[in-house]
Amino acid sequence: MNIVAALRNFSRAWRGGELGLLGFSLCLAVLIVTGIAGFSERLSGAMTQQSHHFLAADRVLKTARSIPENWLTEAQAQGLRTASVVSFRSMVAADEDMQLASVRGVSEAYPLIGELGVSDTAFGEVELVNRGPQTGEIWLDSRLMALLNLALGDEVSLGEANFRLGRALLSEPDRGGMNDMLAPRAMINIRDLAATEVVQPGSLVRYRYLFAGNTEQLNAYAAWLAPHLIEGQRWEDLRDGQPALANTLKRAEGYLLLAASLGVALAGAAIALAARRYGDRNTDNVAVMKALGAQRRQILYRYLGQLTLLCSGAIVLGGLLGFGLQEILFRSLQGLIDIEIPPPSWRPFMVGAITAVVSTSVFALPPLWRLSKVAPLRVLRRDLADNSDDLLSSGLIGLLGVGLLMWWYSKDIQLSGALLLASLSLGLLAAGLVLFLISLARRATASRSQGALRLALAAIYRRRFGNAFQVASFALALMALTTLGVLRSTLLADWQMQLSEGAPNHFLINIQPNEISPLDAFFAEHQIADAGLYPMVRGRLTHINEMLLKDIDGIDAERGNVNREINLSWARELPEDNRLEAGAWWPEVSVNGADNIAVSVEQELAEQLHLKLGSVLNFNIGGQALQAEVSSIRSLDWSSMRPNFYFMFPPGSLEKYAGSYITSFYLAEGDKPLLTALLRAFPTVTLIEIDAVIKQMNTVVAQVSAAIGLVLLLVVVCALLVSVANVQASLDSRLHENAILRTLGASRKLVASGLLLEFSAVGLLAGLLAALGSNIALYGVQRWVLDMDGVWHGEVFLVVPVLGAVTMAATGWFYCRTVLTTPPLLVLGRL
Amino acid sequence: MIRVQDLCKTVTSGAQELAILRGINLEIKAGESAAIIGVSGAGKSTLLGLLAGLDNASSGAVFLHGQNISVMTEDQRASLRAKHVGFVFQSFQLLPGLTALENVMLPLELSGRSGAAAKAKVFLDKVGLAERGHHYPRQLSGGEQQRVALARAFAVEPDILFADEPTGNLDEHTGQRIIELLFALNSESDTTLVLVTHELPLARRCERQFVMHDGVLSEEFDNDGVAKPIDSALDAL
Incomplete structure (x- = not known):
């Protein structure tokens, strides 16, 4: 037809x-x-x-040492845009006052994706900009400005260098990780870094190299990069950087x-x-x-x-x-x-x-x-x-x-x-x-x-x-x-x-036992509801079943959640949003080793480390050894924005190690200036603000x-x-x-x-x-x-x-x- | 033109064999008109279906236009129908989605003839429906639909026309007009006509009458003007 x-x-x-x-x-x-x-x-x-805004890039290379220059030139040759960020903690001083700040030195191209929120006054109206400070300029977190009684144009010193306060820094696209927020932010241009003389060999410094481009370019570069990466260098995408999101x-x-x-x-x-x-x-x-x-x-x-x-x-x-x-x-x-x-x-x-x-x-x-x-x-x-x-x-x-x-x-x-x-x-x-x-x-x-x-x-x-x-x-x-x-x-x-109105958006850590009752009084006075105090000890997992962690086949000891000091806690009751997947909660637990302390392990970590009920773990807590035996495996929601712990112990087992407490609470945006009063009253307590992350979520x-x-x-x-x-x-x-x-x-x-x-x-x-x-x-x-x-x-x-x-x-x-x-x-x- | 030898048709209903046609013999010459008459269930339509090659016989042979259609495949029989056969049905069987004109054009197109539209228009004109060519069957009365069906049947200038109770769905007056038209067109084109009916007056209009009774066909007489024998034959049914 x-x-x-x-x-x-x-x-x-x-x-x-x-x-x-x-x-x-x-x-x-x-x-x-x-x-x-x-x-x-x-x-x-x-x-x-948009989610890459939260990395400020498509991919991030995290490392404890700076990388060879040709790694970046290679990326640029492959069509990628790059930026560099150096983070460290240091004291920021103005007149007689000093405050610990979490400092970032950023290159001109930062952020590659997303914008920085800045203002002319502390806690002021947000203005979005797509580049960081010029040389000679420092941008400070509102809280830092309030603590140091600073206004725009004031002189601020960091290490051996002096800066002019350029803007109040309200938000960064990639402000996510806990470590990042242990102290309020100060941001300078990376070219001023040398002048501060703060970063010396052996200083605790973290480098983030940011890359942006299309998927093919990124994959090609990742393939080129892979054989060059050494221990402690991690190539991350959103999944690694922002698991909740x-x-x-x-x-x-x-x-x-x-x-x-x-x-x-x-x-x-x-x-x-x-x-x-x-x-x-x-x-x-x-x-x-x-x-x-x-x-x-x-x-x-x-x-x-x-x-x-x-x-x-x-x-x-x-x-x-x-x-x-x-x-x-x-x-x-x-x-x-x-x-x-x-x-x-x-x-x-x-x-x-x-x-x-x-x-x-x-x-x-x-x-x-x-x-x-x-x-x-x-x-x-x-x-x-x-x-x-x-x-x-x-x-x-x-x-x-x-x-x-x-x-x-x-x-x-x-x-x-x-x-x-x-x-x-x-x-x-x-x-x-x-x-x-x-x-x-x-x-x-x-x-x-x-x-x-x-x-x-x-x-x-x-x-x-x-x-x-x-x-x-x-x-x-x-x-x-x-x-x-x-x-x-x-x-x-x-x-x-996870994100209900009133969900905790601030964490307080490093609370000393003698600060508990004054802190409770402070919360009561300002009608702030906190999520309860959890004890916390910093420790590092060293051995599983008597074997050194890095010697065990099939375990990626370099993963961020293993090869570092992690927070250990103890509690009488199973936390509200945790669920037992295997084993029993105390006091109904039995351990094989007479001297072993029972420990409850988070499920994903247990899988990653191939832990089973009865596995014996060794921790190093401030130089002291602790041997524990896995008595239960818990699942929990990491995106819940509550204090969550990989390892939990029974009451009485960690008291002998010097410990502190952690809590979380909700603070409405308008009450932010209250934080200044809080930190003045409890200067050794560390405040972590996650309200920006919650807002993004x-x-x-x-x-x-x-x-x-x-x-x-x-x-x-x-x-x-x-x-x-x-x-x-x-x-x-x-x-x-x-x-x-x-x-x-x-x-x-x-x-x-x-x-x-x-x-x-x-x-x-x-x-x-x-x-x-x-x-x-x-x-x-x-x-x-x-x-x-x-x-x-x-x-x-x-x-x-x-x-x-x-x-x-x-x-x-x-x-x-x-x-x-x-x-x-x-x-x-x-x- | 049509020759039937010992044609039998049996169907099985459960375990029972039912003979619908029992050894039919028949010969109709080119240009003749023949009526097959009988009561409901006598096997008239079954015979018509076999004559037109719409169905397979259990035994015996049907020769159409000199060819034994009993040994042909369905497609070969369809091809033979496309060249030599026209149909008029009791329920008109116009395609509801096609206009009157397109319905008449359909068999011309199926047999691959050129100038289908022009020819169809001529035949629609012959049945008095030149003005209704663009109407759909649902917009036409029963009589008009049957006239379209007549135009469709004659448009291919068939050698043989099979008509199955062509007035069965029409009132008497309309039926009469359809019959007049059918015979007028038939004589004009000198087509061999095989007409199945249970109406005696209609059967009488044909040159030959066959009576179907209980699966057996008998020709009562040659139509030479005397009508009585067929009446008596029918009376006996």
Whole structure:
């Protein structure tokens, strides 16, 4: 068939209305997939980009010594931008006053990504700038300015050099690590560093080299760098630098990916239903054409041509609309997110196009193949079977196709495999259950029930295979929706719990035992609620089971959390947000070694160090040795912003080592000047401010929440599409049946209540199955995809069946009202 | 033009074999018109389906235009129909998505003939529906739909026209008009006509009448003007 003939055929079929629903489903599928995929991709790109603000770069090389000059020239030669940061602690002096400051010397290019917040007065209005101090200039933290009674232009000395106070420094993009915040910040230009003479051989100095560029450049440089790196030098990305934030972003990306994959699956289900109807509607047409002399090949070409053109049209139109949808979504996020969105790429369009092609192939080709086999005798005998009995095999082909699509899209075989398996089980369960229930209900009510109920049951029974397919597909749609809906609430609740209003945003460490009661009095006087005092001893882990840490194979002793002094603590009760994963909490513990002290270890560290219950650990605490034995393993949430400890001991075990206390508390932004009073009263106590980090986290969470809300909305549209396709699939036979019933004298009321009951029953059943399926899916997704705890959600058993029944009844009513208003004769004449 | 030898059709219903046609023999010459008459369930439509190659016989042979269609594949039979056969159905069987004109063009396009639109217009004009060419079947009355179906059947200038109860879905008056049109077009094109009906007056318009009874076909007489034997034959049914 030539292209002109194909176009002519297509235009006829289109005008005749046969292609409408399938075309609409295809177009919507492309629209939604392109929309979701594009939105997710661009948002995720934007968020990753923004998250790099928190590193002030794309990658960071951390080292205790300065690196050879050629490492930086090599990076620049490879197209990367670089900046250098040197950090150390030193005293800052003004007049007679001195304060310990955490000093940073930064190069001209710092920060590579993000901005510095500065002001002309302490705690003043923020102004964003994208470079650090000029030479001869020093920028000080507001608190330091307050402590030293300084104003802009005053002279400040650091080591042997004098500086002019240039700005109050309110925020840095990469102010994150605890060590960074042990003392208030002072920032100078790196070129002034030598003049201070503070940094001498042997000084405790940390170097951060910042790199920015595209992923390929970064990877190429990382590969070049890797063989040069020596012990104590670490190449980090966001995951290492900001684990809490990276975790939030990872979950959000996981969610968006899951949502888009389910969007693909739902669009596929809608196409499947529409393609079935397309096949059914054309069965008689094919019989006529065959009677008029059409050969099978001609039929195949004819319909293949129609599908190809339909699919191409849907791809173009749906793709364009999908880009429009992305813009609408981003516009609706305006005000909520303040990030630069990367331009659209071709990938989401390709995803949409391939979804359409694969869906058409797996869902529309089997009905088309069946069409080509329709017997011409059907023109004389309408009752002839139309070969539509292979629902199971075409369902399996479809599921397989959708599974492959999801795999291709998510590049995650676990995720797509789990979703496919869940869909398959749910589909089979739904179909089996529906067939069983229908025959049961029919037998039970055959003689007794009357009126609408019997009518509904009779209609359900007649279309039992179609109904089984419908319940299965609608249950899948509801399951997807429920899973995503519940997951969204869970994620939001989880994030908000970490960042709830009033969550601690300041830490105090180095509190001496004799300072505890004056500090309590200070907190009481200023009505500050603290999170309780935790004792803390600094110690270093040296041996595991009598072996030196660095001699143990398979342990990365250079990881930041191992090869340094870490905080050890003791407590009578298990901290509120910690959970025992193995072993027991004291006093019910027993240790093998008579002199060993029990210790509880954080789970991730235990895995990293291959620690088991009974492992013997040696610590060096200020030159004294301590031997302990692992008695329990705890999991905890590092993003909780509470004092968390890798190692916890029973009360009484660490008292002999000189220790101090730690606490955390919440301080509103307006009360910040109170910190000056606090530090004046307790000069040896160290204050750590994490309010800036929490604020950054809050911003990210707000963006992510809004984004996943919108994506969920799109999935709702997909689910509605499935229910519409579902109702439409049976519209013709419904019209016909009800026309007959009304001709036979059934009242409109009876027909109407019969219809409503049938749709409600289908929706209710689908809802029940979806509630079960989504609980299983949620457990799996939370546990294995999003790295959260699996929780059983009982409430969905109430909500989802009702939602299903109402949605189905409403959609059914909307589309079938013509059944009631069309004169029966007209319907019978038409069919 | 049409020759049938010992044609049988049996279907199995459960364990039971049911003979629908039992050894039909029949010969219809080119240009003849023949009616197959009988009550519902007598096997008329089954015979028509076999004659037109829409179905396979259990045994026996059907020769159409000199070719044994019983040994042909479905596609070969379709190709033969495209060249030589026209159809008129009881339920019109117009494609609902196509306009009247496109419905008439359909068989012309399927058989790859050129000038389909022009030819279709000529035949729509012949059935008096030149002005309704762009209307869809749902916008046409039953009689108009059957006239479109007639135009479609004759547009391919078939050697043989099969008509299955062409007035079965129409009121008497409309049915009468359709029959007039059918016979007018038939005589104009000198087509061999095989008409299945249960209406006696309609059967009488054909040159030959065959009665189908319980799967057996009998030709009661050559139509030489005397109508009585077929009446008596029908009375006996």
